[in-house]
Amino acid sequence: MTLQETSSGVALWRQVADGIERGIADGRFAAGEKLPGEMEIAETYRVNRHTVRRALATLAERGLVRAERGSGTYVEAAKLAYPLRSRTRFSEIVGAGGHEPRGQLIDASDDVATRELARELGLKTGAPLIRIESVRLADRTPICVSTTWLSTTRFPDAGRVFATTRSMTKLLVHYGIRDYRRGTTKITAAIADAADAARLDLALGRPVLVVDSTDVDTDGTPLVTKRSRFAAERIEFVVESG
């Protein structure tokens, strides 16, 4: 276990805290168990004991661990049960993206097409769009936040329609579109920004899976494009092939 020696822009105490949190998340430190002593952790990460204490303090503040004077520091929280593991298919998560009635509208606002968005939607750069920010949950655990763009010309008032229907499928039906399919899907990963971290209830610096996708109608005409950010520690995509 070696940390960054050159300046990485991530504080040492944060790296230690993340390391311990990962240990809790993947079961190396089980719930209720005693963590190694502060001195031992300090030696493991080759940092000062005060640095370890700072790391443990942030974890304690978030309720992950509990320190007992004279005794030790104990793991408080159990890993959340994530039902979206083995049974879930990529097509159901991403293909159904935003179509589940579980979604929650955060914000809808006007936007204009960047060159990228215009190309995805088959519009001209600067074309008026409606941008919808939404979050989806499973068992009250936030799974992903999405930003969806639709053409204002094609779907006037889409923000309000989405707010009432809370479903992208129903929204499209409202505009006379009964069937559509996935056009392209691109997947990469990034670190959650402050806003996404807050909405996903994630610690800062935690990774998210970023999925860019565009849905098209049966003729292949682009309808909506969106960017979803999934909490990587809560999700696993399964690609079907063969």
Added chain:
Amino acid sequence: MTLQETSSGVALWRQVADGIERGIADGRFAAGEKLPGEMEIAETYRVNRHTVRRALATLAERGLVRAERGSGTYVEAAKLAYPLRSRTRFSEIVGAGGHEPRGQLIDASDDVATRELARELGLKTGAPLIRIESVRLADRTPICVSTTWLSTTRFPDAGRVFATTRSMTKLLVHYGIRDYRRGTTKITAAIADAADAARLDLALGRPVLVVDSTDVDTDGTPLVTKRSRFAAERIEFVVESG
């Protein structure tokens, strides 16, 4: 665009650097394009110009941007597109993008099957395996590190064969397997550990795409299973559908 105000353990310059990098990754700043001036970026993120310069310096060091005195700072790199199909080969993808693919053996050693590995490969827990650690590059830039497991019984001496052939496809041909296809693929994301970060020439704390996959022969019999870690900032998976 708001940054963490309370102490998050992530330096401001790093948050700015990540923000700009994300802009490059998602196309808000296209390759070759000029970034906003340092003053403008500083105002956007509400930080000092020196902080922006520090952020840009790290991006320049990694080859993502290039500063020109008196003129501006320009976007240098684009992400490599990596299509996910049932028959994709690393060499074909990289070669198709006009880059030169290279594979490099890091280590080959004996291992035994955990329950997970045994299930993937259709073996019994504890069965002898050969574990191969390798890294793949495109034009001298490391793209991914992989850990590959093969049955020792089925592929005796596989480590040495791989060392000479430097290609999984050629290794399988050596054992009389002419064709194979992708069985399952699971994708998630994580933070690079110290070893992977070093091999991928990544800063610590940077995200990787973790791909677990198993290749099967034409009968569906599992041949090899592997876990690959892709540098998320250099790659984008493209799922083809419809």
Added chain:
DNA sequence: TCAAGTTGTCTAGTATCATAGACAACTTGA
């Protein structure tokens, strides 16, 4: 009871982070 091991708290010094301002060196377009 007592020694060993634990967390809690204090002081102090050095390095890095972030801000602020000024000016030099250079490019671009009018």
Added chain:
DNA sequence: TCAAGTTGTCTATGATACTAGACAACTTGA
């Protein structure tokens, strides 16, 4: 040619991060 706008470099200051050492307060088990 010249003004406006750009990046490059310098000095300076305060806040935060990290290390170091010491000791108090407390728990545990022999």
